[in-house]
Amino acid sequence: MRKAAFILIAAATLVISACGSADSSAPQPPAPVSTAASVAATPAGTPAESPTASAVNVLATTTMLGDVVGQILACAGGTVTVLMPTGTDPHDFSASSDQVAAMVTANLVVANGLGLEAGLTDAFENAAADGAKVFEVGPLVNPIELGAGANEHGEEEAGQEHDSLDPHFWFDMNRMALAAELIGAELADSTGDGAYATCAATTAVNIRTAEAGVRSALDSVPADQRILVTDHEALGYLADTYGYEIAGTVIPSSSTLAEPSSGDLADLVATLKAEGVTAIFANVAQTTSLAEAVAAETGMPIKIIPLYVESLGAPDSPAATYIAMMQANADLIAGGLKG
Ligand SMILES: [Zn+2]
Incomplete structure (x- = not known):
C-alpha cells in the first residue's frame, strides 16, 4: 500500500520536474544530496524534490500539537520533534540556537500562534528568514476573542484587550480536530503525499469521537x-x-x-x-x-x-x-x- 502510494508520488514528481525544466530557461540548481532513506526508497534518477514519507521531519512547538502531529505522522510516515518539554509554560518558553537550527531543517514547523509562543517570535522570524516554513494553525481555526465566557466583571477587564484573540484553542476539541486537518493538508501539499491528509482526517475523527466523553463530563x-x-x-x-x-x-x-x-x-x-x-x-x-x-x-x-x-x-x-x-x-x- 505504502509502496504503491510512493510510486505514484515519484511518478508525479517526475512529471512536475519535467514540466519545470521545459518551462524554465534558467539554469537548474544542483540536485540536493539525497539522504540514505530517500536513496533507498527513490527509484534511480528521480529528483529528490519530495521527501519520502519516512524522511519527513515536522517540528511542533507545544506538547498538544506535538501529540496530534505525532498521530498523523505515525500513520503517514515521518518523525515529530516537540520543541517544548512536558510541563513547559508555552508563554514563557524560548528556543535554544540548536532548536532554531532544527526549525530550518524541518519540513514544517507547526506552531500554535495567536501570541501563545511569546518567547519564540524572534526565533520564528530568524528561522523563516533562513528558509523554515512556520505554519501557525491557531489563526486558521476561527479563534474567539479574549473574555469569552466571562461575566460582566470579566468583560470589563477583557475590554482592555478587545482586539486580542485567545490562543488557547485546544480547549475546544472540534477546533483541534480542524487544526489536525489543516496540518495534514499542509503536509500533503508540501510533500505531495496525500496520505498526510488521509491520516489527519483519521486523527480528526478520533478527536471528535473522544469529545463526546468530555462533553458528557462537563454536561x-x-x-x-x-x-x-x-x-x-x-x-x-x-x-x-x-x-x-x-x-x-x-x-x-x-x-x-x-x-x-x-x-x-x-x-x-x-x-x-x-x-x-x-x-x-x-x-x-x-x-x-x-x-x-x-x-x-x-x-x-x-x-x-x-x-x-x-x-x-x-x-x-x-x-x-x-x-x-x-x-x-x-x-x-x-x-x-x-x-
Ligand atoms: Zn495560557
Missing part, C-alpha cells in the same frame, strides 16, 4: 454550578463550548507572564465570595501559591484543583496524550464543581 455539572475561576484566561474556549462562565482569573491576562495587582486580587476575593465559588482551577505546571493565598483570604473552603492547562502531563500521568488531557481536565472540572 453533568448543573447549569448553575458551571462557574470557573482559573489561574489565567485560558479556558475561554471550554466555557464558550460547554456553557460555562469564567467568574474570574488569578492572573487577569491571557498570558501567564502578567502579574496581578493587589487590586486585582482583592477584586477576585470579592468575586469568589459573591459567587460562592468552591474551586479554583490552577495549573499543574505553575505554582498554586497565589491561588491558595486568594482562597485563604476568602475564609471559605475553596479547593485548589490543578488542571493540565498548557502542556500534556508526564507519560505516566492521566494526561499523557491530547485526548487524555482533555478528558482528565473535564473530569477534574466536573468533580471539582459537583463534589
